[in-house]
Amino acid sequence: MSEQQGATISYREAMREAIRDAMRRDERVFLLGEDVGRYGGCYGVSTGLLEEFGEERIRDTPLSESAFVGAGIGAALGGMRPIVEVMTVNFSLLALDQIVNTAALLRHMSGNQFGVPLVIRMTTGAGRQLAAQHSHSLEGWYAHIPGIKILAPATIEDARGMLGPALADPDPVLIFEHNSLYNVQGALPAEPPEVDIARAKVMRPGRDVSLVTYGGTLAKALEAAEQLAADGVEAEVLDLRVLRPLDEATILESVRRTRRVVVVDEGWRSGSLAAEVCARVAEQAFFELEAPPARVCSAEVPMPYAQHLEQAALPQVEGVLAAVRSVLG
């Protein structure tokens, strides 16, 4: 909603404004996915866009993730700039072949002849008692794959700003939107901020420990830092923002300064993005560390429905505080 720029705006509205802006600027851009049109988007991101842009450019699809993600790939090859909305990361598994075996590989296996300038957005994460099949955080999995870029906007600024550069990228970009963020409100300057899709960002400076996180757990890390400050511990909070390729330089710069690192990641611990961050820190800054790297991840269990169990399975502020205390010795 343009009239809301310069004022307080929700993450959902920021994302919607980003789509609207992209569609106004470039007629090659269109949105397709399940219930993006008449329903207004499962999470309400695209509400109102059908009325403005019409059915050709806000395309409701059948429930056929493989076909409509693949159609996005084909349309990108054919000169369009599609934004595919997959309702949630859980359903993206039905399109995994299209994403991993086609979108990510095509430039390479065609000898640089065919790039796929496609943006795929999807909701990720748990916390709303949606149980095991609707609560995955599989962005770390996708970050394993060469040929795609993985973004995790955790702020209003990134929700508004990341889509533009993602659409300008000549290769596939996946955007993961944590479901807990849509209602978050924040200020956005009247002039949309220019953001990069390459660097991690220090969200709170500190000198005693680096909290490295992204997406839905950023708020928890910031809350932990706030509580630690009350105890005289100054935690630096780093928002990864881009999960692939990782901004190793910013991570290492922070860790070398604080000499301690805790990675907070809603994915499962085994083979996680947190594991990758820790491995890189250990490989390159091992002798500068005062303590072994620590991780706060989800418990290795399918997400339970019952609220107390779900909350127990997810990274929490208390867990972050405990991990920080352990690395502080």
Place this chain on the structure above:
Amino acid sequence: MDLGITREQGLHLWRQMLRVRRMEEACAELYTNAKIRGFLHLYIGQEASGVGVLEQLGPDDAVVATYREHGHALLRGIPARSIMAEMFGKQEGCSRGRGGSMHLFDAASRFYGGNAIVGGHLPMAVGLALADKLQGKQRVTACFFGEGAVAEGEFHESLNLARLWRLPVLFVCENNLYAMGTALERSESQLDLCQKAASYALHAQAVDGMDVLAVAAAARSCVERVRGGEPAFLEVHTYRFRPHSMFDPELYRDKQEVEEWKERDPLVTFPERLAQAGLREPADADELEKEVQAEVAEAVAYAEAGQLEPVEDLCRFVHAEEVQS
């Protein structure tokens, strides 16, 4: 007997089929000599299908094919030398040696692979057609696949979407009766594949894939329909004479069956029909052979002489490269 074609048209179709046949025979030999490695899926026996369909496309149309695509690539206009160099893994290859036999690509002729996940390329064809429709371009996207792909979800999702959105895709199902080693009747509850397509409200027709003129006629009418803005489904009844790949001991089919199909080899029957129709001169066979063998020999020599990409370039082409200023 009037075939409804001129002598020149007849010789052209014969030559096109022969080019595919001889190039692939050379590939088989080169595989045995370890010049070509990986998987090698030969199209030998199915040439009338590719020739009959691809003759109907124009230069602006698009082709999306499977891993049994050497023939389609050649017929689409990718030079034999680029195809051969690709199979040799040389940087002069049509995919710089990054793709190999299963991943032939060519932007100039809008040849979108060379896709080796069965059924996985059908959505791409739908998307290419969607882009054409959104941009008001009157182009056809021809998507080839085997009958094995009709068991995949992508077949059903793609046909549904193409018809729902009225997209200009020609789905060409080259039914050679075996999905690798699994016979159609052992994998499908409905053996009439046209019925499957028709159930998504597509125009669907089947044709004898050993008869290049029949394929050409059927494809022509389908392409006209597609150019009018509707998807269509063409099932081509064909047969591969060779094993699925170079690793296949062919335990799943009778030698007798293969021999029976070979009696219908389009490279035997079509020249005979040309002769019966008075369209063939005695010297034609030798001249065509000479011409085609020369093309294949040149392609092999080119591939042999090609360069291997420097290992330092290993990690290139994962993402677009920065333009050097």
